[in-house]
Amino acid sequence: MPNRVAIVGIGQTHHAGHRYDVSFEELFNEATRAALEDAQLTVKDIDAAIVSNMDPFDGRGCVDTILVGESGAYLKSGVKPQTGGTTGGTSFSVAWTYAASGLFDTVLVVSGEKQEECGGDSQSVIMTAVDELTLRPFYTGALGGLAMRASRYIAETGCPEEIAALERVIMDENALANPYAHLRLGITVEDVLKSPMLIYPVRLLHMSPQSNGSTALVLASEEKAKRITDKPVWIRDVVTVHQSGFIRFLSGLSPDPSSHIVAAKKLYERNGITKPMEEIDLFEMYDPCIWEQIIWMEDFLLLEKGTAPKLIEKGVTRRDGAFPICPSGGVVCTNDIGATALTRVAEAALQTRGDAGEHQVTKEVNLAMASAWGAANWTVLSLLSKAID
Amino acid sequence: MEKKKKPEDYLRVEIPTDLPYRWSTGPYVGKFFAELRDNGKIYSSKCPSCGFLFTPPRVVCPRCHIRLPMWPDWQESGPKGTILTFSVVKAPFHDTVTGRLRKVPYTAAGIKLHNGGVLEHFLDEKDETKIKVGMRVEAVLKPREQRRGNMEDILFFRISPE
Amino acid sequence: MSEELIFLNGRTWIPTVYYVGEFRTKFFEEIRDNKRILGVRCPECKCVYVPPRATCPRCFNKLSEWVPVGNQGTVLTYTTVYYDTRVQAIQPKKPPFTYGIIKLDGADTGLIHFIDQYHASDLKVGMRVEAVFKEQCTGSILDIECFKPV
DSSP: OOOOEEEEEEEEOOOBSOOTTSOHHHHHHHHHHHHHHHHTOOGGGOSEEEEEOOTTTTSOSOTHHHHGGGGTOTTSEEEOOOOGGGHHHHHHHHHHHHHHTTSOSEEEEEEEEEGGGGTTOHHHHHGGGSOTTTTTTTOBHHHHHHHHHHHHHHHHHOOOHHHHHHHHHHHHHHHHTOTTOSOOOOOOHHHHHHSOEEETTEEGGGBOOOOEEEEEEEEEEHHHHHHHOSSOEEEEEEEEEOOOSSGGGSTTTSSSOOHHHHHHHHHHHHTTOSOHHHHOOEEEOOOSBHHHHHHHHHHHTTOOTTOHHHHHHTTTTSTTSSSOBOTTOOTTTOOOHHHHHHHHHHHHHHHHHTOOGGGOOSSOOSEEEEEEEETTTEEEEEEEESSOO | OOOOOOGGGSOEEEOOEEEEEEEEOHHHHHHHHHHHHHHOOEEEEEOTTTOOEESSOOSBOTTTOOBOOOTTSOEEEOSEEEEEEEEEEOSOOBOTTTSSBOOSOEEEEEEEETTSOEEEEEESOOOGGGOOTTOEEEEEEOOGGGOOSSGGGEEEEEEOOO | OOOOOOEEEEEEEEOOEEEOOHHHHHHHHHHHHHOOOEEEEOTTTOOEESSOOSBOTTTOOBOOEEEEOOSEEEEEEEEEEOOOOOOTTTOSSOSSEEEEEEEETTOSSOEEEEBSOOOTTTOOTTOEEEEEEOSSOOSSGGGEEEEEEO
8 A cells, every 4th residue: 555645845937938038947946946945845855856848849858867956856866757748747646656655755746848949839849759650741749639539529519619618718717817827818708719720620729828837846755744734735546547649549539438537437446436526626637728628528527428518508617616627727728748737736736725826716625636648648647635534 | 027028139049959760660561551552552450359450550459469460461441431530730830850831721630441440641621611520531542653652652532522 | 571671761850949048148148248258156065067057956056156267177088079970960060070078277067068189199188278269259158169278
């Protein structure tokens, strides 16, 4: 049985369109310092550091060599995971494993991205992750897979564009209440419907931006956590499910359920959850495109296909709703890829602690869920709780 | 806050990443490409355990972890098929292979081949209002002398008239 | 079986651009405007970093004490490249060329740069060298043309 681990420090930079004023590792350093300050710890208290980004997005490979000094990892244990968009989630999972194993007491995890450094064209960089032999000529980076999935969902359920527009506006309202979010636009449903079509059916406003920023967490084993803070956020469980990286396996085209469904079932079973929408209080979902938020609501909550649009219309996903989704604004408002999945956990933890300020959900939070996703269709699903058991 | 600086005001170093690659297609995809180039045939392989069809053929079935049969134990697929999903790309972006902006619009689709698995390719139609999931399509190949042994030996899939 | 092997040629091309950051801009501006090399000292461990960095990796202090380190130093190690990879991204110059690690006077870390001498018999660890600056400087590490033996 793993030892109990809690999140004792949360830090993030303001996620922005540009951070020309700092270099890559200086950006990570900002988040690292913020997390350490939040935990009231120094680097000397850290036993291991997990650092990550999605390379080569920042025009660099093997970024661990550059990040060590700035992330408190100098001459210490640690590892640099890289799993595409899932990176932040995988890093969190690795940090949890380090601390839960009993081998390390205090583990720092910092993830980030400085997307402006790939010349602002991150889609072309994602292409290097797409099979060169059979897929590259047709694909449009991550957009390709997202658009194809959305295209099929619309064909199967007849979900109108207005639902996607409505949910996008809800996300924007959340972002306006979150000072760390990147896109805080003040848009209307009309604005979304009129936004330019990038790759059918995905419009510009449906899609996440290219952000620059970093997020860091400090994790501690039970004994240490109780001494460090009186508001530890306990990590109940983390489930990772990998999926084959071929589009033929994407939802609807695969004989098997998506990695999201497999992860959700596993998480619920392991934690005795039978009614996720009632027993879990909020969900920071990794939603790179607003269409995916709709489709994956059904996947993660094990709902029947085509039922999510009605829930959205009823206001269920709002901050004051019965099951808030992405009260931070989510990925459609902020996407510094390496950091994004870790930011989901950070925001879920802030909500559990009651420290989310203006974007705190109205209901009491005892159990929060956060997901991570990468273009190869990997899922990392985390469950955080206020109470230790 | 100090006055807003323009991006050009910030010191930076421009070093384009420009790396050439040469990929081995391997015996499975290599044979698939050779048959496409020389005989204009599209092949799929079937997992003997779960029955899933792979286009192009693969070494191993990821679901069953067993080795898949090699040519000639493949089945000829297409050239007809059905659209499973599609997307019309309108926003240009840098094609890493050429370093230039990819020409848009173009339509990418997931196509279920007759007697085969699912293949990604282009559709000749670029107007999304004229494309529907479920439409029948047929592969259009380049003439023999222009085929090189890669996915672009198939020019695109043409929507069949009703 | 002698099956034909098919290869696909490809390329990864990304218009990468790296922002120096406000902190290190000072280092490059000093080279560009005054042909002078600066390091930065950690108040705790007293280590002088060249090239400079914003955080001391050992002490995690934010660094702010700039110190001039002179344009002369000692060669700690060097190597000469003879093999031509013909890949632009890997080789900055046409071989043969020499580069090494130079410890500038007053610095505690080494700076990597070209050394203007490629006859192996003339090069020596411990040799004294001096920075040679270009006529036109733009604010880059290559404003230093190379290091020449003194």
